[in-house]
Amino acid sequence: MHRVVLCCDFFYPRVGGVEEHLWCLATALLERGHSVCVVTGRYAGISGKPRVGIRYMSYGLRVYHLPHLPMADQSSFPSYFGLLPLLRAIFLRERATLAHGHAATSVLTHDFLICAQTLGIPTIYTDHSLFGSMDFASLNVNKYLSFALAGVCGVVSVSEASRENLHSRTGFPMGRICVIPNAVDGGEFEPPEARGAQRRSPTTVVLLSRLVFRKGIDVVLELIPKSCARWPELHFIIGGDGPKRKALEDMVLGEGLQERVEILGHIARDKVADLLGRGGIFLNCSLTESFCISILEAACSGCHVVASPVGGVPEVLPPHMITLGKDSSVDSMLAALEHSLARARSTDPIAQHKIAKELYTWDQVAQRTEDFYDQVVSAGAMDMREWYCSLFSLGPVFGPVTCIFVTLIHIMALALEFFVPTRDVDVALPSPTQREILCALQQGGRGADDDGARQGMLQRHLMFVGRAPHGSSQTNGCT
Numbered sequence: 001m002h003r004v005v006l007c008c009d010f011f012y013p014r015v016g017g018v019e020e021h022l023w024c025l026a027t028a029l030l031e032r033g034h035s036v037c038v039v040t041g042r043y044a045g046i047s048g049k050p051r052v053g054i055r056y057m058s059y060g061l062r063v064y065h066l067p068h069l070p071m072a073d074q075s076s077f078p079s080y081f082g083l084l085p086l087l088r089a090i091f092l093r094e095r096a097t098l099a100h101g102h103a104a105t106s107v108l109t110h111d112f113l114i115c116a117q118t119l120g121i122p123t124i125y126t127d128h129s130l131f132g133s134m135d136f137a138s139l140n141v142n143k144y145l146s147f148a149l150a151g152v153c154g155v156v157s158v159s160e161a162s163r164e165n166l167h168s169r170t171g172f173p174m175g176r177i178c179v180i181p182n183a184v185d186g187g188e189f190e191p192p193e194a195r196g197a198q199r200r201s202p203t204t205v206v207l208l209s210r211l212v213f214r215k216g217i218d219v220v221l222e223l224i225p226k227s228c229a230r231w232p233e234l235h236f237i238i239g240g241d242g243p244k245r246k247a248l249e250d251m252v253l254g255e256g257l258q259e260r261v262e263i264l265g266h267i268a269r270d271k272v273a274d275l276l277g278r279g280g281i282f283l284n285c286s287l288t289e290s291f292c293i294s295i296l297e298a299a300c301s302g303c304h305v306v307a308s309p310v311g312g313v314p315e316v317l318p319p320h321m322i323t324l325g326k327d328s329s330v331d332s333m334l335a336a337l338e339h340s341l342a343r344a345r346s347t348d349p350i351a352q353h354k355i356a357k358e359l360y361t362w363d364q365v366a367q368r369t370e371d372f373y374d375q376v377v378s379a380g381a382m383d384m385r386e387w388y389c390s391l392f393s394l395g396p397v398f399g400p401v402t403c404i405f406v407t408l409i410h411i412m413a414l415a416l417e418f419f420v421p422t423r424d425v426d427v428a429l430p431s432p433t434q435r436e437i438l439c440a441l442q443q444g445g446r447g448a449d450d451d452g453a454r455q456g457m458l459q460r461h462l463m464f465v466g467r468a469p470h471g472s473s474q475t476n477g478c479t
Contacts, residue, residue, distance in 0.1 A: 002373050003035040003097045005090065005116075009075050009106035011040040011063070013051070015269060016210070017293045018103050018128050021158075021182055027059045028366035035430070037062040037094055039087070041076050041108055042069060060431030064090055066108070076108040080115065080409055083108075087115040088416055092425040098373055100124045101148075104131065104141055110148040117151035118409050122381045124372070125149060126156040126180075130165045130288045130311045142169045143394075147402050150390035153376045156180050156369070159312025162290040178372050181316075182291045183365045184300060186357020191302035191349035192277040202344040203233045205337075206279030206303065208267065208294060209286070211242030216285030216308060221247060222330045223285065225255045227337060235260055239267040239275050276301035280344040283337070287328055289313050295322065299356040302349025306340045308333065317359075321352060 006026055010018045026036045042065055043051040052067045066086060071077040091099070099116035101109035104127060116123045125148070132138045149155065149170060155177045157163035163177045193199055205227075209215040221244075227234055238248060238261065245263065252261045267275055276282065282298030284307040291312045295305045299321045307313050308328040316322075323340040325332035382390075391406060392399040 001034055002029075002370070002377065003095055004029060004100055004373070005037055005039060005094055005096045005098070006100050006102065007039040007106075007109055007112040008102040009041045009070070009108045010103060011038060012057070013043055014074060017182070017291075018106075020293065021126075021128070022102055023057075023061075024183065024185070024362050025365065025369065026061050028362040029369070030059050030061060032366055032370060034370070035094070037064065037090075037428075039064045039066065039090060039108070039112060041066055041074060043074075056431065062428070062431050071107070073105075075105060076111070078107050078111065080111050080405070081412060083111050084115050084118075084409065084412055085416060085420075087112060088119060088413065089420075089425060091116065091119055091121060092422055093428040095427060096121055098122050098124065098377060100126065102126045103128050104145050105129065110144060113148045113152060114406070114409065117381065117387065118406070118413050120381050122376050122379075123152045124154050124156065124376055125152050126158070127162055127166045128158060128290055130162060130290050131169055133169050138169070143398065146170045146172075146394055147391075147398075150394065150402070151382050151387040153379060153382060154178060154372060156372065158182050158291040159315050161312040161315065165290075165311075178368075180365060180368045180372065181360055182293050182296070183360035183362045184293060184296050184357075185362065186300045186353070189273045189276065189297055189300035189353070189357070191353050193302065193349045194353065197277075199349070200278060200280050200302075201235070202280035202304075202347070203231070203341065204235045204237065204279045205281045205283050205306075206237045206239070206276060206298070207283045207285075208239040208272065208275060208298075209284070211238075211240050211244040211248065213244065214287055215242075216287050216328060217242075217244040217248065219285040219287075219308075219328060219330055219333060220283075221251050223333055223337070224251065224257070224261060226330070226334055228255070228257055228260055230334075230338075231341070235262075237262045237264065237275065237278060239264045239272075241266040272297065273301060276303060279303050280347070281306055281337070281340055283333075284308065284313070285328065285333055286310055286313070292316060296356065296360060300353055302347065302352050304340055304344040304347045306333070306336050317356075321356065 006022060008018060008022055010016060011022055012019060026038055029036045040063060052065045055063045055065060057063060068076060099121045101113045103109055113123050113125060131141055133142060149172050155172055157166055157177055157179050158181055160179055163179050166172060166177060167174050211217050224236055248263055252258060276298050280303060282303040282305045284292060284295055286308055287310060289311040295307055296316055298305050299317055305317060305322040307322060307324055309324040310328060314324060323336045323343060325336040388403055391402045394402060
């Protein structure tokens, strides 16, 4: 059994592909018997109070919301020295045997990996996005990521395209990059036809994504008026929010397409399947994608997918479920949409759902991730000499600077061990499993008001997780 600490700036209550991946991976590993917790940043709470401290989610998943303020787009401000005491306390409380960071644009992940390596904990990084190497922003991300990856034991990419991209921009050895794709819970996306509903219209096009430049919304702004002019029967449904929403609304008003284009705004997670069930075609015009979970969800829902051939998108679905444009241009996507109209009419949503839901499952992903964990832990953390050699190879100036930086972090870690020894850090109590939570609720009286009933529920919970008070003769009634 591994004791894994997952980390990323992007997690619940924010919604997105990385957030979904992190949550599903954590719960899948918990179900396989591993100890898992998540470290993330500060979020705004529902009542206006910040979401900081320790929270518990379903399946007993423990989440540490660090108190520092986010910088931009929920990413943290770089603060190795400031975060080391907190991260060290979390690693020691959880008795972590593995540290697993996610996403190149999560600054907290970079800090997390460096701190874990300093403490001698084996580290793994998962790359979720594609980046270039010509613009200033990409160069900055790539250089900063190279620093964090200098001491990691292994890297996971979600597609072959992502693997090659990461190698080309950071120089990380291809042999140490393992490809483990994303997945979806296909049962959540059962098509409405399987429940006896009338078959949807094959001329209804659904687009569901963040409304930002990277998702190809500028292409959509030109594509929709041309499509509506060519095919009078087409109807568009757009879900999602972002800075490009205003441009979409202006386009709809300017072209007089209010009756043919619905802009729904933010879609709650539990409403995604219903929205996808309304469409015969799913449109994705992204300019860059490493995997694209949304097209897999759409295929599970019985939609025929039209997508731009970027990144790992061509790897995701079999050819009969997807029509790819030649490139991301408006004319290319218009031709792909024309070709997809006939294919959407011949698509059997129920038959497609049965195939698509088995393509990528979280059980498969958890099994492959567990095998990779076994490989990394058996090899152990990178030794200091090898780590410093990797740092020196980062450049004639940047390399020595990172070595000095890592040396200072090691000195701080030694000081923390002197003032707060490992033996003085309390071990976190094990979280209850989903079965144990349900058993406690069934036996304890849901919604009890008196202190005696609450104490009884607490004692049962402690007993279920192996922390019953000494001398208790109560036995576990749930198996």
